[in-house]
Amino acid sequence: MSHSTPQAIGAVRAPLPNPALVREPLIRAEGVNKHFGVAHVLRDVTTRFFQSEVAVIIGASGSGKSTFLRTLNRLEAHDSGRIVVDGIELNDAVTNLDAIRREVGMVFQQFNLFPHLTVLDNVTLAPRRVRGVRREEADAAAMELLTRVGLEDHAHKHPFALSGGQQQRVAIARSLAMSPRVLLFDEPTSALDPEMIGEVLDVMKDLARSGMTMIVVTHEMSFAREVGDRIVFFDHGRILQEAPPDQFFEGQQNERIRAFLGQIVH
Amino acid sequence: MTSLVLAAWPDSWSREQRCSATMIAAGVVLVLFMWLLATPLAAMPEPVGPAAQQFAEGSRVTVELTLVSGLLGVLFGVLAAVGKLARFAPLRWAASFYIWAIRGTPLLVQMLFVFLALPMIAPGLALSDFNSAALALAFNVGAYNAEAIRAGILAVPKGQTEASRSLGLSPFQTFRDVVFPQSFKIALPPLVNNIVALLKDSSLAYVIGVVELSNVGNRVQAATFQPVPVFVATASIYLILTTVLTQISGAIEARLDVEQRQH
Ligand SMILES: Nc1ncnc2c1ncn2[C@@H]1O[C@H](COP(=O)(O)OP(=O)(O)OP(=O)(O)O)[C@@H](O)[C@H]1O
Numbered sequence: 132m133s134h135s136t137p138q139a140i141g142a143v144r145a146p147l148p149n150p151a152l153v154r155e156p157l158i159r160a161e162g163v164n165k166h167f168g169v170a171h172v173l174r175d176v177t178t179r180f181f182q183s184e185v186a187v188i189i190g191a192s193g194s195g196k197s198t199f200l201r202t203l204n205r206l207e208a209h210d211s212g213r214i215v216v217d218g219i220e221l222n223d224a225v226t227n228l229d230a231i232r233r234e235v236g237m238v239f240q241q242f243n244l245f246p247h248l249t250v251l252d253n254v255t256l257a258p259r260r261v262r263g264v265r266r267e268e269a270d271a272a273a274m275e276l277l278t279r280v281g282l283e284d285h286a287h288k289h290p291f292a293l294s295g296g297q298q299q300r301v302a303i304a305r306s307l308a309m310s311p312r313v314l315l316f317d318e319p320t321s322a323l324d325p326e327m328i329g330e331v332l333d334v335m336k337d338l339a340r341s342g343m344t345m346i347v348v349t350h351e352m353s354f355a356r357e358v359g360d361r362i363v364f365f366d367h368g369r370i371l372q373e374a375p376p377d378q379f380f381e382g383q384q385n386e387r388i389r390a391f392l393g394q395i396v397h
Numbered sequence: 398m399t400s401l402v403l404a405a406w407p408d409s410w411s412r413e414q415r416c417s418a419t420m421i422a423a424g425v426v427l428v429l430f431m432w433l434l435a436t437p438l439a440a441m442p443e444p445v446g447p448a449a450q451q452f453a454e455g456s457r458v459t460v461e462l463t464l465v466s467g468l469l470g471v472l473f474g475v476l477a478a479v480g481k482l483a484r485f486a487p488l489r490w491a492a493s494f495y496i497w498a499i500r501g502t503p504l505l506v507q508m509l510f511v512f513l514a515l516p517m518i519a520p521g522l523a524l525s526d527f528n529s530a531a532l533a534l535a536f537n538v539g540a541y542n543a544e545a546i547r548a549g550i551l552a553v554p555k556g557q558t559e560a561s562r563s564l565g566l567s568p569f570q571t572f573r574d575v576v577f578p579q580s581f582k583i584a585l586p587p588l589v590n591n592i593v594a595l596l597k598d599s600s601l602a603y604v605i606g607v608v609e610l611s612n613v614g615n616r617v618q619a620a621t622f623q624p625v626p627v628f629v630a631t632a633s634i635y636l637i638l639t640t641v642l643t644q645i646s647g648a649i650e651a652r653l654d655v656e657q658r659q660h
Pocket residue numbers: 167170172190191192193194195196197198199
């Protein structure tokens with residue numbers, strides 16, 4: 132396994148839920164339901180995410196993966212159930228919302244970089260505005276992050292001048308600039324040309340190794356196997372199964388999941 | 398039209414430099430034009446020559462009227478656009494009412510209303526003829542600007558707001574730092590059209606006694622009975638002003654166009 136932190140290794144070895152070993156989870160979702168009109172998109176979703184854990188969410192298109200991820204930083208509000216992030220319950224209280232959003236970073240399929248700002252300003256905007264960091268300090272910190280994702284030479288370009296893979300790496304650096312406790316990834320490589328997927332996955336692997344808590348929706352099964360501590364399989368808005376990768380991929384008994392894996396693994 | 402001046406600068410200059418140079422040059426041209434207008438006009442034959450000072454003064458008033466009401470009008474436009482998109486229903490109603498009322502009534506009536514009727518309703522609001530005209534023009538162009546800015550705001554992809562909010566920026570910070578700059582770029586071409594229209598519409602200030610360019614033209618014509626040269630001169634000055642205006646805005650547009658779609 133690629134992890135160096137004890138928690139991560141523990142999480143890999145422990146067959147899930149093992150109350151004796153489990154510490155207080157970073158995120159708890161309990162009986163979460165969500166409707167879009169008449170469509171019941173999330174059905175009684177219950178799970179937990181722990182510090183330094185890499186959870187990989189997979190499932191068919193339309194099974195509710197993105198919606199679930201988006202309820203975790205309240206880009207979508209859930210209809211019923213409870214979501215508690217770092218001890219703060221997600222509800223309509225605005226103060227909670229702002230506090231949560233600072234702790235939970237998000238990386239999008241379409242990058243969503245700010246096109247009117249340079250790469251450097253994309254990374255420094257939030258620390259400067261939200262945390263009140265002075266420009267010189269924010270710039271220095273941003274340059275460190277850009278170096279970490281291999282883009283220090285592109286700091287003064289605008290996003291349109293970068294390749295998709297580079298843009299996504301900037302987006303990751305931008306999220307990291309707020310020092311979040313957990314990073315959500317929604318199909319971060321799905322919009323990329325095949326030859327650029329590797330560079331983004333490498334950055335994500337690096338992050339996982341450093342102990343970052345990550346929840347990743349992806350179709351990249353090699354990433355799930357190599358980096359994931361736990362696979363969470365969504366089916367029609369429900370969590371059908373949660374298991375460590377070796378168990379999930381090797382000894383899979385569930386017919387539906389086998390069918391899904393058969394389609395996706397070549 | 399707009400690219401004419403931009404293309405005139407040396408090839409070695411960057412796009413930013415060319416745009417800035419164009420803005421500065423056009424600004425200088427405008428100031429020089431206002432300042433020196435009387436000199437070439439004075440050299441012109443009867444009936445324009447002897448009235449050169451009047452023409453120059455009238456042009457200055459026209460430009461002032463346009464600048465003051467143009468800036469205020471952008472502010473009104475932003476407020477009304479934000480109001481129309483607000484979650485709080487009474488704000489939406491107020492903004493919609495403003496836009497509906499202004500766009501459904503003649504500018505001439507609005508101008509007379511501000512100058513004559515407003516002081517009756519609120520005695521403290523008796524404004525000078527210039528201020529009345531500027532306010533009426535600002536309200537008028539603001540309603541049209543609102544539509545342009547609203548369309549610009551709606552054209553910014555939802556993912557921009559989501560990215561900004563998930564970084565922890567507040568709704569206001571998201572609007573100011575992320576959505577508004579992008580929407581303003583989208584809204585700029587229609588805004589410029591509105592301001593060119595405003596420059597021409599400012600001639601209506603004539604009815605409440607503001608001595609702007611059209612008023613001067615009419616006065617000189619009435620005194621000399623030579624409408625042809627007088628109105629050719631008047632129209633030429635308007636043409637020069639609208640041309641300078643489009644050059645400045647073309648440069649601003651290109652400056653904001655970081656993706657270099659046009660150059
Ligand atoms: N804003 C929305 N309004 C209405 N329906 C929505 C909305 N967002 C998602 N849905 C619906 O909810 C269901 C779950 O969507 P979701 O995007 O969470 O699926 P997903 O698992 O992420 O799929 P994919 O792999 O295609 O990204 C889908 O049927 C989708 O059509």
